[in-house]
Amino acid sequence: MADKVKTVAEVVQTVPDGSHIALGGFAINRCNIVVAHELIRQRKKNLTLSQGVVGLDTDLLVGAGLVSRLIMGGGSLDRFGPVHCVNRARETRSVDAHDYSSLTICFRYLAGALGLSFIPVKSLLSSEILERLEAGSAAKDIKRMKCPFTGEDYLLLRSLNPDISFVHVQIADRDGNSQIHGARWENEEQAKAGRRVIVITEELVPTEYIQRYPEQTIIPAHRVEAVIHQPYGAHPTAVFQCYDYDADHLKLYVNHSKTIERFPEYVNTYIWGTKNHWEYLDKVGGLPRMNELRADRILGY
Amino acid sequence: MPEVLASEIMAAAGARELRDGEVVVVGLGLPQVACVLAKRTHAPRLDALLEIGVMNMSPIDTAVGLADPRIWYRATCWSGFLDVMGMNVHRGVVDVGFLGALEIDRFGNINTTLVKDDSGRVRYVNGSAGGNDIASNAKRVIMIMRHEKRKLPEAVAYLTSPGFVGGRNRQELGLRGGGPHRVITDMAVLGFDADTHSATLVSLHPLARLEDVVENTGFPLHIPKEVPPTPLPSQEELRLLREEIDPKGVFLR
Numbered sequence: 001m002a003d004k005v006k007t008v009a010e011v012v013q014t015v016p017d018g019s020h021i022a023l024g025g026f027a028i029n030r031c032n033i034v035v036a037h038e039l040i041r042q043r044k045k046n047l048t049l050s051q052g053v054v055g056l057d058t059d060l061l062v063g064a065g066l067v068s069r070l071i072m073g074g075g076s077l078d079r080f081g082p083v084h085c086v087n088r089a090r091e092t093r094s095v096d097a098h099d100y101s102s103l104t105i106c107f108r109y110l111a112g113a114l115g116l117s118f119i120p121v122k123s124l125l126s127s128e129i130l131e132r133l134e135a136g137s138a139a140k141d142i143k144r145m146k147c148p149f150t151g152e153d154y155l156l157l158r159s160l161n162p163d164i165s166f167v168h169v170q171i172a173d174r175d176g177n178s179q180i181h182g183a184r185w186e187n188e189e190q191a192k193a194g195r196r197v198i199v200i201t202e203e204l205v206p207t208e209y210i211q212r213y214p215e216q217t218i219i220p221a222h223r224v225e226a227v228i229h230q231p232y233g234a235h236p237t238a239v240f241q242c243y244d245y246d247a248d249h250l251k252l253y254v255n256h257s258k259t260i261e262r263f264p265e266y267v268n269t270y271i272w273g274t275k276n277h278w279e280y281l282d283k284v285g286g287l288p289r290m291n292e293l294r295a296d297r298i299l300g301y
Numbered sequence: 302m303p304e305v306l307a308s309e310i311m312a313a314a315g316a317r318e319l320r321d322g323e324v325v326v327v328g329l330g331l332p333q334v335a336c337v338l339a340k341r342t343h344a345p346r347l348d349a350l351l352e353i354g355v356m357n358m359s360p361i362d363t364a365v366g367l368a369d370p371r372i373w374y375r376a377t378c379w380s381g382f383l384d385v386m387g388m389n390v391h392r393g394v395v396d397v398g399f400l401g402a403l404e405i406d407r408f409g410n411i412n413t414t415l416v417k418d419d420s421g422r423v424r425y426v427n428g429s430a431g432g433n434d435i436a437s438n439a440k441r442v443i444m445i446m447r448h449e450k451r452k453l454p455e456a457v458a459y460l461t462s463p464g465f466v467g468g469r470n471r472q473e474l475g476l477r478g479g480g481p482h483r484v485i486t487d488m489a490v491l492g493f494d495a496d497t498h499s500a501t502l503v504s505l506h507p508l509a510r511l512e513d514v515v516e517n518t519g520f521p522l523h524i525p526k527e528v529p530p531t532p533l534p535s536q537e538e539l540r541l542l543r544e545e546i547d548p549k550g551v552f553l554r
Contacts, residue, residue: 026353027368052382053353053430055368074413074428078329078366087425099414102352103386103434110383122391123434126474128460129414153475182373183354184381240370247365299362301370 005174006226008277011198012038015164020048022109022160022194024167025055025237026185027078028245032057032166034200034233034277040064041271050162051075052105052186056237056253059083062095063263064271070097071138071160073105080247081254088260098138099129104157106186108141111159112193120147120154130155165194167219168234170242172201173209176224179216182240182300191219200228202242230277232290241300243293249284305533307487308553309542310506311445312338313534314485315399318443323396324348324389326435329366330552331445332399337546338538350389352431354381363551386431390438393477398439400432402446404457407500407520409464409481409493411436411444412457429461436462441482448486454519465498489514490531491522499523504531 012035015021025031036057039047046068049058054075061067063085070090075083089095100108104123111119124130125144133142141158167187171179178199180187191197199219204227210217236246236253256266274280281290295301308331315335319325321344327336333349340347350356353367356378364372373379389395403426404412413432415425436442442464446452460466463474464481471480484491484500488509491500501523505511507530515522534542547553 027366029368029370053368072428074430074432076366076427078368080365082426090425091423099428101429101433102382102431103391106382106387110387122475122477123437125437125476126463126466127433127437129429129433181379182370183351183379185353186382188381189383238368238370240373245365245369299370299374301362 003174004176004224004227005204005229008034008038008200008228008230011226011228012042012044015039015044017044018046019163020050022162022165022190023049023051023057024165024187024190025051025057025234026053027055027076028080028237028250029055030168030234030239031055031237032168032200033060033235033237034228034230035166036060037271037277037280039066040267050105050160052102054083054086059085059257062086062089063257064267067095070095071100071105072097073100073102077250077254080250081258084254084257085263096137098133098136100124100133101129106189108157108160109186109189109193111157112161113189116159118156118158120156122154124155125153160193162190162194164196164198165191166198166200167191168200168239170202170239171205172199172227173205173207173221174227175207175221176219176227177207177210177217177221178219178224179210179213180218181216184218188218192223196225197223198226198228199224200230200233202231202233202239204229232281233277235281235284235290238301241295243290243295244301246284246289246293305539306553307506309534309539310531311485311487312542312553313538314490314531315443315445316342316538317532318483319344319347319397322346324350324394325397325399326350326352326385326390326395326431326439327399328401329364329372330401332401334542334547334552335445336399338541341541341546342538350385350395352382352386354379354385356385363547363549386434390431390434393438393440395435395439396441398435398442400435400442400444402444404452404454405444405446405484406454406457408466408468408498409442409444409484409500410457410460410466411462411464412459414459414461417458433462436464436478437476438478441479443483443485444481445485448488448514448517450517450519453517465493468498470498488517494523501525502528504529506531507533
């Protein structure tokens with residue numbers, strides 16, 4: 001079997017413009033930063049992004065102009081601020097945003113992962129979220145109906161099967177067996193709904209390690225197309241038990257993202273100005289800074 | 302002991318709304334503070350859930366949000382949306398959804414999606430995340446927010462999460478959950494009339510004046526003949542809040 005371990009540049013070369021990409025981050029945790037940076041470096045365009053609670057990965061891609069459609073449940077950078085680029089793009093309608101909720105995005109992925117074409121749900125009823133979805137380009141993805149057994153009101157949601165699901169994990173082996181530690185929001189459903197699944201791992205381990213803790217495997221090897229091994233690949237967002245979020249860099253990011261004038265400066269310095277993630281890590285403080293961010297073994301942050 | 306802060310009265314009022322043995326889904330900030338206070342006083346068997354997939358955490362450091370592993374510390378379960386929001390909230394086993402909001406209207410509808418300034422310009426904010434799922438499906442919803450006229454409008458600028466939309470009952474709205482129960486502000490505790498589903502004054506915080514509450518509410522608030530004062534936090538509640546739950550005053554300011 002060919003080795004699944006690839007560089008992010010190799011993987012991103014296989015992403016066609018116009019793809020639907022699911023991103024695995026949540027606000028400031030396990031965001032697909034290494035992938036977002038490379039998508040920007042390779043000037044991908046016209047992407048559809050989906051994510052339960054959008055975070056820094058989506059904000060970067062929207063800010064850099066790669067995204068034409070967003071399927072999202074909400075999002076922020078927690079106390080560091082809002083997702084300014086996403087919010088601005090919605091205000092100027094430069095992206096077609098389909099606004100859902102955390103659970104309804106998760107249910108759409110779940111249906112996709114189970115091979116169902118739709119799923120019923122009791123959320124969004126009698127809300128403006130639903131009215132706006134029905135009034136826009138998302139209308140084809142939702143229907144109201146009554147349960148044929150009980151007569152109860154339901155919303156039916158079309159399943160989501162992203163062209164590619166990217167999930168950042170703590171541990172994977174070369175075959176793609178992937179383990180996630182701590183909370184994992186909709187990562188499992190999102191990955192298993194993907195037509196292609198790519199994992200980005202902090203640590204590459206021998207399969208023998210996976211075999212010692214198989215109950216921690218969330219995404220099994222046969223579903224994974226490629227493994228990108230990139231330590232600190234989610235910086236400046238947190239990876240539980242590996243490193244904390246970089247509060248200084250997140251503040252710096254928000255200082256740039258909050259105006260459309262300053263945002264390109266961030267992209268030029270940290271993404272265009274670096275060839276790859278190792279150069280990026282050097283630019284944001286290198287080994288001394290990464291060492292400061294390393295997680296405490298007991299606390300996990 | 303120094304003067305009691307409005308946020309401390311809010312946290313204590315929030316805690317008293319929670320009963321022992323209940324399952325609560327909380328957001329970060331005052332809802333989480335109130336939940337910990339309840340757990341440390343009258344409700345030790347309260348189950349606190351976070352939408353991201355965390356149950357019964359015992360944090361020792363202040364988190365910046367649900368994505369901050371500081372708030373996952375010493376949890377009894379780590380899972381995800383499908384478990385917390387699906388198999389608990391959507392399943393209907395969550396007693397209380399404890400939420401913050403940008404705007405709440407007279408029927409308890411919540412806006413967390415956008416704000417409109419005086420010129421009508423729209424600014425987007427966080428959106429629903431788990432808010433709509435919780436408001437739609439929890440048995441009762443408690444909201445916590447500063448009492449300002451623009452935050453308590455006649456109608457929300459965007460209806461993210463339904464309360465009693467148009468004064469209708471929840472069954473008519475197709476919703477399983479019981480809907481809005483309390484709005485805890487820095488001046489008062491509001492409830493909802495069982496027949497009209499419109500907001501009504503439940504109690505007035507000490508030091509707050511009734512005319513200020515009326516003046517700072519953007520819709521006609523029903524004022525019953527007798528309005529009891531909101532109980533002040535006890536000495537022990539204040540000690541817990543100040544020394545153990547939020548010693549740095551991140552949320553209690």
